[in-house]
Amino acid sequence: MAGNKHIKPGPSLEPFASPDHLDLELQSFLEDASSRLCDWFGKASQNGPLPALSVMPGVAPALDGLTRKALLDDLQLIMDGAFQPSHPGSLAHLDPPPLTASIVADLICAGLNNNLLAEELSPSLSRLERMLCQWFTKRLGMPPQSGGVAASGGSLSNLMALVVARQYLGLQNEPKAVVLASEDAHVCLAKAVRVMGLDEDALQKVGTNNEGQISIELLQSHLNRLRSEGRKCFVLVATAGTTVRGAIDPLVELGRFCAREDLWFHVDGAIGGIFALSKQTNSIVNGISSADSVTINPQKLLGITKASSLLLVANRLNLIQTFSTGLPYIEPAWGEDAHGGEMGIQGTRPAEVLKLWLGLRQLGEKGIERLLKDSIDRRRSFQKQLDVSKLSVITGPLHLISCTPKSFNQNQSARWSKETRRSLLDEKFMLSRPFHNDRYYLKAVMGNPHTQLTHLSKLANLLNHSVGI
Numbered sequence: 001m002a003g004n005k006h007i008k009p010g011p012s013l014e015p016f017a018s019p020d021h022l023d024l025e026l027q028s029f030l031e032d033a034s035s036r037l038c039d040w041f042g043k044a045s046q047n048g049p050l051p052a053l054s055v056m057p058g059v060a061p062a063l064d065g066l067t068r069k070a071l072l073d074d075l076q077l078i079m080d081g082a083f084q085p086s087h088p089g090s091l092a093h094l095d096p097p098p099l100t101a102s103i104v105a106d107l108i109c110a111g112l113n114n115n116l117l118a119e120e121l122s123p124s125l126s127r128l129e130r131m132l133c134q135w136f137t138k139r140l141g142m143p144p145q146s147g148g149v150a151a152s153g154g155s156l157s158n159l160m161a162l163v164v165a166r167q168y169l170g171l172q173n174e175p176k177a178v179v180l181a182s183e184d185a186h187v188c189l190a191k192a193v194r195v196m197g198l199d200e201d202a203l204q205k206v207g208t209n210n211e212g213q214i215s216i217e218l219l220q221s222h223l224n225r226l227r228s229e230g231r232k233c234f235v236l237v238a239t240a241g242t243t244v245r246g247a248i249d250p251l252v253e254l255g256r257f258c259a260r261e262d263l264w265f266h267v268d269g270a271i272g273g274i275f276a277l278s279k280q281t282n283s284i285v286n287g288i289s290s291a292d293s294v295t296i297n298p299q300k301l302l303g304i305t306k307a308s309s310l311l312l313v314a315n316r317l318n319l320i321q322t323f324s325t326g327l328p329y330i331e332p333a334w335g336e337d338a339h340g341g342e343m344g345i346q347g348t349r350p351a352e353v354l355k356l357w358l359g360l361r362q363l364g365e366k367g368i369e370r371l372l373k374d375s376i377d378r379r380r381s382f383q384k385q386l387d388v389s390k391l392s393v394i395t396g397p398l399h400l401i402s403c404t405p406k407s408f409n410q411n412q413s414a415r416w417s418k419e420t421r422r423s424l425l426d427e428k429f430m431l432s433r434p435f436h437n438d439r440y441y442l443k444a445v446m447g448n449p450h451t452q453l454t455h456l457s458k459l460a461n462l463l464n465h466s467v468g469i
């Protein structure tokens with residue numbers, strides 16, 4: 001707008017809140033921003049999961065700082081171009097709408113601007129993180145000396161777990177060391193072994209059974225073969241909740257297997273671990289208590305705002321022994337505990353624990369249970385409505401489900417999935433299009449609490465009719 005430059009800009013905002021009195025300017029800024037955010041939520045179902053078109057604001061800072069109004073208008077453009085997890089048809093990935101208490105906690109976290117690196121930079125928050133990790137380990141049935149640390153995502157939690165496992169088994173100088181996991185394990189393991197400087201083939205993938213679970217027989221023969229070739233295996237990663245169908249590897253048997261074979265037992269429970277929190281669902285992840293380490297991602301189903309991931313370990317000293325450096329420029333931690341920055345890869349870290357803690361408190365035991373159970377119920381109800389004479393459906397005990405037309409080859413499934421995804425988006429349903437085994441699927445994740453039974457019937461109907469007779 002050419003006319004804009006003739007308008008005299010208002011005074012730019014004081015960039016820091018006053019330390020001397022209640023800063024009314026900040027208060028209005030927050031209120032205005034909050035009402036825009038609430039407005040964005042309120043219009044979610046009117047719009048679709050994805051924006052129609054999006055206009056980007058200026059990127060570089062102007063010579064003079066912007067006014068409050070101009071800042072909010074810029075923010076609005078980004079908001080208008082954002083993915084909308086609160087739309088009832090947002091079912092593509094593991095990205096549910098955020099819990100309101102979690103949003104508030106994120107705001108407070110930014111305001112406090114504490115640093116989980118060290119206790120003196122986050123006195124109450126460091127303790128909160130430690131206590132909450134311990135609550136999680138207890139709930140998962142892990143031993144009393146367990147502990148954990150929050151990380152900015154499950155990829156990082158898994159990487160840290162592998163580094164701890166390798167250190168524990170003394171294989172830091174062994175580039176040919178091996179990580180075992182199923183063929184359906186998460187792609188972040190491939191990144192982790194690269195970061196760790198291991199050989200190209202360090203990640204050895206074991207076949208799965210018809211349910212998408214790692215096959216113990218194949219695992220045993222694979223391990224025997226590797227050992228006969230002189231390869232040193234240090235960790236088995238069990239997946240509790242695979243990406244495409246939500247399968248759970250047999251955790252009880254794998255725990256015994258690892259104990260017998262002297263392997264570190266890591267459970268990647270980024271998707272499924274959270275089901276351990278409720279008595280109604282914890283049998284799904286039975287055996288998780290025997291893990292040496294567990295990754296859990298409350299950002300994926302509970303609606304904790306991103307990022308929220310925890311690495312829990314059965315003996316917290318293993319974390320400290322792997323990552324501590326002495327932090328020579330920081331006062332010692334209080335009590336016997338180590339600083340957060342000594343328990344993981346990250347140094348400076350936001351207090352991600354705050355939104356996890358407040359979100360859990362908002363839900364309460366009943367709310368957590370309902371959220372977990374409802375997501376499984378939605379998957380079940382949807383599954384029942386799929387026409388299995390046309391579609392091959394793969395799922396597991398969780399809230400993930402994928403389907404592809406029966407008897408399509410790779411090319412046909414590629415075309416079908418692309419076209420169907422597009423036409424579903426026109427109907428405001430967003431599914432994802434994973435490639436799995438030899439074909440493309442459409443996948444729905446039933447973690448969105450706004451998705452009603454009527455939506456599910458409509459979606460099932462559209463999918464059933466996407467396949468010609």
Ligand SMILES: *Cc1c(COP(=O)(O)O)cnc(C)c1O
Nearest residue numbers: 153154155156186188268270271
């Ligand atoms: C999502 C996921 C990860 C990675 O977590 P990020 O938070 O995306 O880094 C790892 N493992 C599994 C099984 C996952 O589903």
